[in-house]
Amino acid sequence: MxxxxxxxxxxxxxxxxxxxxxxxxxxxxxxxxxxxxxxxxxxxxxxxxxxxxxxxxxxxxxxxxxxxxxxxxxxxxxxxxxxxxxxxxxxxxxxxxxxxxDGLITGEENMLLMADLHHLPRPEGRRVAAGLLARFDLTDAARKPAATxxxxxxxxxxxxxxxxxxxxxxxxxxxxxxxxxxxxxxxxxxxxxxxxxxxxxxxxxxxxxxxxxxxxxxxxxxxxxxxxxxxxxxxxxQIPGGHVRLRFTRPDAYRAAAGALPGSARDDEALTLRIAGDGGQRDLRALLDRLDAAGVEADELTVHTPDLDDVFFALTQETPR
CATH class of the missing domain: 3.40.50.300 (P-loop containing nucleotide triphosphate hydrolases)
Incomplete structure (x- = not known):
């Protein structure tokens, strides 16, 4: 890409x-x-x-x-x-x-060490350390060794x-x-x-x-x-591959849907159809209208839109994990 x-x-x-x-x-x-x-x-x-x-x-x-x-x-x-x-x-x-x-000293001592490195006056260092320990929900563990x-x-x-x-x-x-x-x-x-x-x-x-x-x-x-x-x-x-997946439990409903949706990708074994699209409201409405006109109801409808994983794999040409 x-x-x-x-x-x-x-x-x-x-x-x-x-x-x-x-x-x-x-x-x-x-x-x-x-x-x-x-x-x-x-x-x-x-x-x-x-x-x-x-x-x-x-x-x-x-x-x-x-x-x-x-x-x-x-x-x-x-x-x-x-x-x-x-x-x-x-x-x-x-x-x-x-x-x-540093796991050998307490959480509070780690914080006070940083305050000293920043040359904060001791009272201010203690105030800042206590405030940050509370903000990160570490007050109860403040006097325990960080290794724990x-x-x-x-x-x-x-x-x-x-x-x-x-x-x-x-x-x-x-x-x-x-x-x-x-x-x-x-x-x-x-x-x-x-x-x-x-x-x-x-x-x-x-x-x-x-x-x-x-x-x-x-x-x-x-x-x-x-x-x-x-x-x-x-x-x-930017990434192609968005689609709607329809799954059916009855073969006759699956065949009727496939006839109403020419161009869809078929999986005859799993009784599923895959229709390219971004899953937007207008596309979904048009898809459902075509199924209604054919008198067919899917047992399951799922929408896949590209995510950042798809972006990453496409741009770095890596194989999806």
Whole structure:
């Protein structure tokens, strides 16, 4: 499928939370990023998707000042990466793939350690730590060693630690990998609450459903390049394959429906018909009218519209898992 990038809503580079142009990075003869352009509006969630090894983590490391690009310009929180990296570090928070929580000390001590690293006065540090522990529902466990926390609790503590310095831009690199479904949904609500507070979230994830749920805009990185960008709905509309599936239990009803719907894909063994379409209200009404005119009623009707999984597989040419 050809690459396609939907027009980015007008965001001036000077006011963008994150703006990268012509970003390049290579390790030896392996090019990881090959001319990546990104613009992220303030107070939004931007999701960067891509197969393993596509360069997602490298992009996060560059944008968060951990790695220098070989070429390109970067501005984060209004600061130029080349000229003011320290100002960027003061304005951002980073939660990597692997927890930064120290399991040998308590959750509260982890928070106070972060407050000290941010040079907060001791009374203010304690106030900020207590507030964040309460916000992330960790007050009862605050004085227990972090090694005793569940995976979801450690992830929440990790993000709480990231917020000690009051960052306006947060990088979350695969924040829910390895979490159970309940903990993942809890993390999703944490991200939504951050954005409600005006924080900009740059998210990389292995879960396509996660990007669909959270992201205002999604970019797909493949082969070191952005091969598509847009809102989740814009990207899904690019992918063919939407259809309505009708299932019948009676062979005579199945045959009558097949006659009334020429061009439908038949499965004579399963007694199902597949009719191409986007499942919109008008198409469904027309389909049901044709069945009514033929005096046929389907036992089951399901609508499949392309999702971000379909987008991902089409753009990265990966085999669906």
């Amino acid at each position: 050809p690459s396609s990038v939907m027009p980015t809503p007008k965001v001036e580079t000077a006011t963008a939370a994150i703006a990268a142009t012509g970003l390049r990075k290579a390790y030896g003869d392996k090019t990881v990023l090959d001319g990546v352009d990104l613009t992220v509006a303030p107070g939004t969630v931007f999701a960067l998707l891509g197969p393993n090894g596509a360069g997602k983590t490298t992009a996060v490391k560059i944008l968060s000042t951990l790695v220098s690009p070989d070429a390109g310009t970067v501005r984060v929180a209004g600061h130029d990466l080349a000229a003011r990296p320290q100002a960027i570090r003061a304005a951002i928070g980073v939660t990597g793939q692997f927890s930064a929580v 926390y569940s995976g979801g609790m450690k992830r929440r503590l990790d993000i709480a630690m990231t917020l000690v310095g009051g960052p306006r831009v947060i990088f979350l690199d695969e924040p829910t990998t390895g979490l159970d479904p309940r903990s993942r949904h809890t993390m999703w609500q944490v991200v939504r609450d951050l954005v409600t507070d005006g924080v900009t979230v740059f998210l990389t994830t292995q879960y396509l459903e996660e990007a669909d749920e959270l992201a205002d805009r999604v970019a797909v990185l493949n082969g070191g390049r952005i091969v598509a960008e847009g809102t989740p709905d814009q990207l899904k509309r």
